[in-house]
Amino acid sequence: MLKHILVFFLFSCGGAWCCDALEMSVGKIPFVEAVNGSTVLLPCSYTSCIGIKNLYFNWQFNDNGTMQKVCEGVIPSETAEPHVSINRERVEFVGKANNVSILLWNITFEDGGKYTCFGHNPKEKGKNHSAIFTLYVVDELKVVDNTLTIIIASAVGGAIGLLMAFMLLKNFTLYVISKIEEKNKECLVSSSGIDNTENVLSGTKGDSKATPKKA
Ligand SMILES: *[C@@H]1O[C@H](CO)[C@@H](O)[C@H](O)[C@H]1NC(C)=O
Numbered sequence: 001m002l003k004h005i006l007v008f009f010l011f012s013c014g015g016a017w018c019c020d021a022l023e024m025s026v027g028k029i030p031f032v033e034a035v036n037g038s039t040v041l042l043p044c045s046y047t048s049c050i051g052i053k054n055l056y057f058n059w060q061f062n063d064n065g066t067m068q069k070v071c072e073g074v075i076p077s078e079t080a081e082p083h084v085s086i087n088r089e090r091v092e093f094v095g096k097a098n099n100v101s102i103l104l105w106n107i108t109f110e111d112g113g114k115y116t117c118f119g120h121n122p123k124e125k126g127k128n129h130s131a132i133f134t135l136y137v138v139d140e141l142k143v144v145d146n147t148l149t150i151i152i153a154s155a156v157g158g159a160i161g162l163l164m165a166f167m168l169l170k171n172f173t174l175y176v177i178s179k180i181e182e183k184n185k186e187c188l189v190s191s192s193g194i195d196n197t198e199n200v201l202s203g204t205k206g207d208s209k210a211t212p213k214k215a
């Protein structure tokens, strides 16, 4: 009995029942920082596991709380070309297939803000989906960031250099120490060798002294 219920749930979730029909996505990084005067891509794509029919989409710009329609369009089916109308200057629709991205040409500081990519698939009644992409328009003051990265890079490089220098110094010191130790050993060996010869000599001396005593 329990098994049957479980199987029923698995089946119903595998089908269209559990799946989130339409999904709008602005990508993994939902913002971009761009210098005024440049041209930026506002990315958006949709996926739908139940398919689409006359999918309505639009882009809206949040201008101090009032939503301004940037562009809107209808995609009759997955394979058909979208019908798009553009409501704002310097905007170009560059989407195709499941891609409803737009280009913003020659951006100004007023273009900075939140852009909502909205989608409504009549196949799912009354459900709306959207994703928000943020555009940050910056002055060419980016040099400050560059110097900062250079500072960080040189700091990191300096730290690595210091570490390498330290390791080299350590190796050198170890080498010198080992050399000194080797020398000391040599000294010990040679001195003990001398001692031995002395002993031997003294021994022979002793022997030679002893032999005549014995003799
Ligand atoms: C960007 O804005 C700055 C400051 O307003 C201006 O001096 C500069 O010319 C602008 N750059 C472009 C490419 O429009």
Ligand SMILES: *[C@@H]1O[C@H](CO)[C@@H](O)[C@H](O)[C@H]1NC(C)=O
Pocket: 063, 064
């Ligand atoms: C948005 O709001 C700010 C401050 O509330 C105001 O200075 C600015 O003029 C407004 N911009 C528009 C386009 O209404």
Ligand SMILES: *[C@@H]1O[C@H](CO)[C@@H](O)[C@H](O)[C@H]1NC(C)=O
Pocket: 090, 105, 106
């Ligand atoms: C963007 O600016 C360039 C240079 O100022 C100009 O030639 C071009 O027509 C502009 N593009 C749009 C779409 O406004």
Ligand SMILES: *[C@@H]1O[C@H](CO)[C@@H](O)[C@H](O)[C@H]1NC(C)=O
Pocket: 041, 043, 044, 045, 094, 095, 096, 099, 100, 101
């Ligand atoms: C959508 O189309 C634009 C322009 O052709 C492209 O740069 C972007 O990578 C596309 N995005 C996706 C998710 O396919």
Ligand SMILES: *[C@@H]1O[C@H](CO)[C@@H](O)[C@H](O)[C@H]1NC(C)=O
Pocket: 120, 126, 127, 128
């Ligand atoms: C979905 O969006 C439409 C406008 O396209 C709006 O009329 C409707 O109220 C919205 N529905 C929901 C549930 O938000």
